[in-house]
Amino acid sequence: MAAVSPLAIEIPMASGSIFQPEASTDDDSQEHLLAAGDIEAGGDDAQTKFRIRNLTKKSDAGVTILGGVNLDIPKGVVFGIIGPSGSGKSTLLRSLNRLWEPPPGTVFMDDRDIRNLDVVSLRRKVGMLFQIPALFEGTVADNIRFGPQLRGKKLTNHEVHKLLTLADLDYSFHEKNGSELSVGQTQKVALARTLANEPEVLLLDEPTSALDPISTQNIEDAIVKLKKNQGMTIVMVSHSIKQIQRIADVVCLLVNGEVAEILKPDELSQANHSMAQRFLQLSS
Numbered sequence: 001m002a003a004v005s006p007l008a009i010e011i012p013m014a015s016g017s018i019f020q021p022e023a024s025t026d027d028d029s030q031e032h033l034l035a036a037g038d039i040e041a042g043g044d045d046a047q048t049k050f051r052i053r054n055l056t057k058k059s060d061a062g063v064t065i066l067g068g069v070n071l072d073i074p075k076g077v078v079f080g081i082i083g084p085s086g087s088g089k090s091t092l093l094r095s096l097n098r099l100w101e102p103p104p105g106t107v108f109m110d111d112r113d114i115r116n117l118d119v120v121s122l123r124r125k126v127g128m129l130f131q132i133p134a135l136f137e138g139t140v141a142d143n144i145r146f147g148p149q150l151r152g153k154k155l156t157n158h159e160v161h162k163l164l165t166l167a168d169l170d171y172s173f174h175e176k177n178g179s180e181l182s183v184g185q186t187q188k189v190a191l192a193r194t195l196a197n198e199p200e201v202l203l204l205d206e207p208t209s210a211l212d213p214i215s216t217q218n219i220e221d222a223i224v225k226l227k228k229n230q231g232m233t234i235v236m237v238s239h240s241i242k243q244i245q246r247i248a249d250v251v252c253l254l255v256n257g258e259v260a261e262i263l264k265p266d267e268l269s270q271a272n273h274s275m276a277q278r279f280l281q282l283s284s
């Protein structure tokens, strides 16, 4: 079981939720959970969006990649995940939309085991933006329209325009081809394309690593707006402690596949775990 922070406060269940919790909620795991009430959520009530219980992964060679992660991710917050290279951040992120299949009974969204959900609709609800994005063939507008089209919805030019603006791109980009774009512009188109599916959750794996400082700030602003205006839950892996401090509401520090600390961004310097302290000192 993961080492965890003493900063544990239980997150209240969604009021009026029609779902009964399927996860085991042993006292041991509950004690590590951060107070939802302490977090500035975009929605009305702080509720748990993801409940992760004893999430474990070993490599084929038997090396532990995730060592029994227990975590509650509140709804409507920016949840940052930081930690040294190879600590399992991306693996944890990818478990949330089954890009890596977590074992049954380990990852729950809105109190439902995600292994019991239709994977296509799960991935529509839980959109993901990769560090190195890839666009489909066709124009930027084609890319943005792709997801909704699969569900029989044709986005209007106005809707495409709005999505481009949200992703910090001028409307003139809609006619461009993917091959004409820089990596940073491609990343923004990928964000617009993900948002076109109207996800409830956005998974971001180092989303601004290819962007210049101004674009980074614009994307960070967009992320905060998505949380505030739409109550979106955003789970973001970042190597930038400063970025986490700018936009995250709560930070999970992952070390060697285990949750070392769960802290508010302004409390990062108070991390107890020795490896976490060293990582933070060297990163700042």
Ligand SMILES: Nc1ncnc2c1ncn2[C@@H]1O[C@H](COP(=O)(O)OP(=O)(O)OP(=O)(O)O)[C@@H](O)[C@H]1O
Pocket: 059, 060, 065, 083, 084, 085, 086, 087, 088, 089, 090, 091, 092
């Ligand atoms: N399918 C796999 N088979 C074997 N090893 C794997 C597999 N997936 C991940 N790993 C290993 O698990 C560890 C965690 O990988 P992961 O990409 O989740 O870490 P990370 O914290 O995101 O790293 P980084 O910050 O460098 O991106 C790494 O040592 C990686 O090599």
